[in-house]
Amino acid sequence: MKRLSTIALFVGLTLAGGSLRAQNMPVVTAHIEPDSIMIGDRFDYVIDVEKDLVQVVDFPVFDPRDGKLELVESLPVDTLERDGRHLRLRKRYRLAAFDEGKYNLGVAQVLYADKNILDTLRSRDSLYLEVATFQIDSTSQSIYDLKGQKTLPFRLSEIRGYLLWGLLVLLILAAGAWGLHRWLAKHGKGFGDLFKPAPPLPPHVAAIQALEALHNQKLWQNNRHKQYYSGLTDILRTYIAGRWGIGAMEMTSDEIIAAMRGEELPDKARRDLESILRDGDLVKFAKATPDAEQNESDYLKAYYFVEETKLVEETTVQPPEDPMQN
Structure with a gap:
């Protein structure tokens, strides 16, 4: 008899704990606003959850069924509402229906997580939507x-x-063309x-401008x-x-130096050109790192090479008149 009392007490405590736990679970309700629409109109699918502050719920991603409903906005x-630890949350889905009929949207579902519990909570009643069309x-x-x-x-x-407007525009264009x-x-x-x-710049003018920009x-x-x-060698x-x-752009440094031997150049300009080309090859192919003095020196050599070798247009000087002939 004592053993039966113990078992009854244990079962009662278990049922009471389950009932208490059920009372503390979030409560899910849902409704549709409005529940009857015309074809093509929009309606709201609303889910409300009443829960404790520390409880965690996650609302679902709405999946329209059979392609007859379209999610317009989530x-x-x-x-x-917030009263102490009590919260009331609302999630609203805006949908549209394009087929006539009566839809059973089922019960609303919310994911619930609490410590070691992961469960799906559902509303009590199924939701129905009626979609009507225009009667002729x-x-x-x-x-x-x-x-x-x-x-x-x-x-x-x-x-x-x-x-008339086209003729007026043509007269204005003709007057402008005549004035021009x-x-x-x-x-x-x-x-x-x-x-x-625009006429192309002389080679020495273009080179000086490019050197200054560099x-x-x-x-x-x-x-x-x-x-x-x-940039300097180019x-x-x-x-x-x-x-x-x-054709210096397609030549190596040695080929350029050899080709320039046939041109009449000042000796200093010829040495400066060779020095710049050799320094450029060391930097580009041997990864040399010149100091600041050498960098400035090669720039000045290039500048004066252009100035000393530029083509100067010859100007014809008229001889002065002999005053004795007057």
């Missing part, structure tokens, strides 16, 4: 076949405004002069010696190609 979770009264509305395209006669009045022609004729030019490309980049000051000497190669017509 709104963020909202806190409707065939007794008052007649259905007709599609009519063919009707061709209307063309009337000038339909485009008269466009023609008068201005060009006054300065001894024609319309063709407006579209002529110097302003401060490459070797930032330990970019290879880029500095590549400027000289371009200048040599433009000045003497030698």
Whole structure:
């Protein structure tokens, strides 16, 4: 008899603990706003959860069934009420329906996690949605076949405004062209002069400008010696190609030095060119690191090489008149 009492007490405590635990579980409710719509309209699927502050719930990712419902927007979770440790949360899904009928959306489900417990909580009742369509009264509305395209006669009045505006624009353009022609004729030019490309810069002018731009980049000051000497030697190669017509861009340093032996150059300019090309090869291929003095020296050598070898246009000097002939 004593043993039976012990067993009954144990079963009672177990049931009481389960009931207490069930009372502490979050409560899930759900509803639809509105529960009946016209086809193509939107409605809200709403899930409410009442829980303790420390309890963790996760709302589902809504999966429309059979492709008949479309998820328009999943709104963020909202806190409707907070009283001490008691919270009331709401998750709202905005949906749309495009097929007529009555839908059974089932019960709402929420994932619940608490210490070693991982469970799915469900609402009590299933949710139903009714989607209606527009009813056509065939007794008052007649259905007709599609009519063919009707061709209307063309009337000038339909485009008269466009023609007048177009004529006005043409007159303005013609007046502008005539004024531009008068201005060009006054300065001894024609319309063709407006579209002529700018004449190319002389090789020495282009080289000096490129050298100044390279110097302003401060490459070797930032330990970019290879880029500095590549730019320096490329400027000289371009200048040599433009000045003497030698294909220096496709030549090695030795080939350039050999080709320049046939050109008339000052001895210093010839030595400076060879020195720059040799220093550039050491930096680009042997990974040499020149000091600041050598970097500046090679820049000045390149600058004066261009200045000393540039092609100077000859100007004809008229001899002075003999005053005795007057």
